[in-house]
Amino acid sequence: xxxxxxxxxxxxxxxxxxxxSEKRIEAALVEEKPWERRRDFLVLNPAGLVPVLxxxxxxxxxxxxxxxxxxxDETHPEPPLMPQxxxxxxxxxxxxxxxxxxxxxxxxxxxxxxxxxxxxxxxGYPEGPRVRAGMNNIKLHLDYIAWLAERRTWLAGERxxxxxxxxxxxxxxxxxxxxxxxxxxxxxxxxxxxxxxxPSFRDLLADRVIGLPPVKHYTELDF
Amino acid sequence: xxxxxxxxxxxxxxxxxxxxSEKRIEAALVEEKPWERRRDFLVLNPAGLVPVLxxxxxxxxxxxxxxxxxxxDETHPEPPLMPQxxxxxxxxxxxxxxxxxxxxxxxxxxxxxxxxxxxxxxxGYPEGPRVRAGMNNIKLHLDYIAWLAERRTWLAGERxxxxxxxxxxxxxxxxxxxxxxxxxxxxxxxxxxxxxxxPSFRDLLADRVIGLPPVKHYTELDF
Numbered sequence: 248x249x250x251x252x253x254x255x256x257x258x259x260x261x262x263x264x265x266x267x268s269e270k271r272i273e274a275a276l277v278e279e280k281p282w283e284r285r286r287d288f289l290v291l292n293p294a295g296l297v298p299v300l301x302x303x304x305x306x307x308x309x310x311x312x313x314x315x316x317x318x319x320d321e322t323h324p325e326p327p328l329m330p331q332x333x334x335x336x337x338x339x340x341x342x343x344x345x346x347x348x349x350x351x352x353x354x355x356x357x358x359x360x361x362x363x364x365x366x367x368x369x370x371g372y373p374e375g376p377r378v379r380a381g382m383n384n385i386k387l388h389l390d391y392i393a394w395l396a397e398r399r400t401w402l403a404g405e406r407x408x409x410x411x412x413x414x415x416x417x418x419x420x421x422x423x424x425x426x427x428x429x430x431x432x433x434x435x436x437x438x439x440x441x442x443x444x445x446p447s448f449r450d451l452l453a454d455r456v457i458g459l460p461p462v463k464h465y466t467e468l469d470f
Numbered sequence: 471x472x473x474x475x476x477x478x479x480x481x482x483x484x485x486x487x488x489x490x491s492e493k494r495i496e497a498a499l500v501e502e503k504p505w506e507r508r509r510d511f512l513v514l515n516p517a518g519l520v521p522v523l524x525x526x527x528x529x530x531x532x533x534x535x536x537x538x539x540x541x542x543d544e545t546h547p548e549p550p551l552m553p554q555x556x557x558x559x560x561x562x563x564x565x566x567x568x569x570x571x572x573x574x575x576x577x578x579x580x581x582x583x584x585x586x587x588x589x590x591x592x593x594g595y596p597e598g599p600r601v602r603a604g605m606n607n608i609k610l611h612l613d614y615i616a617w618l619a620e621r622r623t624w625l626a627g628e629r630x631x632x633x634x635x636x637x638x639x640x641x642x643x644x645x646x647x648x649x650x651x652x653x654x655x656x657x658x659x660x661x662x663x664x665x666x667x668x669p670s671f672r673d674l675l676a677d678r679v680i681g682l683p684p685v686k687h688y689t690e691l692d693f
Contacts, residue, residue: 293614309560311571312567313567314559317563318557321556321559322556333544336537337538339537340534340537340541341532341533344535345534349519
């Protein structure tokens with residue numbers, strides 16, 4: 248059996264949930280709150296971070312969302328989420344790095360972690376300056392997504408790839424709180440609707456935080 | 471001609487310099503101060519970050535150190551810096567993610583950026599609490615490196631890989647300032663001496679900051 252230790256709104260975990268679902272790999276989801284630093288979990292991943300994927304055949308524990316995603320693509324090639332050509336592969340990895348690095352630091356940490364995680368962890372109120380920085384930054388990032396989406400079928404090229412899943416993982420969690428100004432950049436919205444309507448997305452759209460319902464359009468496929 | 475836009479003590483750039491040198495790819499080094507946000511550089515990489523690698527045949531601009539490193543390994547397979555087996559590849563990528571993510575946030579940002587970058591940028595003095603946090607954190611990370619080095623020939627397994635180069639890139643920059651308490655963890659020191667004595671390291675050991683000479687053991691191969 249395959250088990251994913253995850254946190255429901257973590258974009259890194261959502262990326263892996265999307266990969267598993269696109270590749271039709273069944274996995275049990277176990278919720279893990281990394282800030283509790285559970286001893287048995289730290290044995291699985293001394294970095295103390297989700298996602299962690301456990302496989303039984305072969306018995307194996309994998310950590311780090313990039314390592315897990317590339318492993319799953321190498322061992323379950325259909326459908327491919329990485330191109331074959333090295334130049335195209337570099338472009339996918341550049342964009343995964345963009346979303347998991349730059350977008351994460353400038354947007355996700357300022358909005359999702361301030362507004363949603365602090366509520367989940369019961370650890371105080373959002374800091375205004377960070378939220379404002381995040382709201383400004385997300386517009387610039389939506390512009391960049393729109394720029395890519397106007398020139399390419401998917402963000403990294405002609406086929407859907409890990410770059411789209413990484414980007415959608417961040418945006419879907421932010422969208423739960425209504426923090427994505429979709430009307431700011433129509434081509435970005437069109438790209439998101441295309442990926443949001445995939446069957447692999449259904450599971451993410453069912454996530455809920457108790458006491459904090461999603462905005463109305465979170466689950467709508469035509470908003 | 472191949473050109474690497476880099477910042478001398480950036481661990482992400484040092485990783486690529488090591489990869490280029492291990493694979494005997496000649497590249498011109500162009501120093502780029504990303505904080506100046508030079509217009510022509512932002513065209514090469516809208517993320518505004520180093521390293522950026524420009525190739526002429528084929529004409530190509532690559533950004534993101536993970537994307538560049540994996541591209542170079544795919545297109546110049548000798549000597550291999552990634553294993554063939556997917557499980558071993560996942561272990562290399564987990565450790566690259568560890569050093570470029572966790573180690574970077576907990577150690578490099580607190581020590582190198584506070585002490586060296588602020589001097590290079592003439593942007594104020596190091597913040598004491600950050601430096602103290604970095605000095606505490608680096609001990610835990612050296613323990614982890616020692617734990618790996620006691621069980622494996624190289625950090626990720628039997629062969630030197632991108633994991634060793636990523637780790638050594640961070641540690642070598644920190645070592646310039648004498649910020650690595652090597653005597654805290656002998657197996658980590660032994661591993662570092664092994665990689666430091668490689669010809670690919672010579673170029674890094676020649677980097678200098680004007681007005682700030684390195685500690686004496688920085689260039690010594692037996693300290």
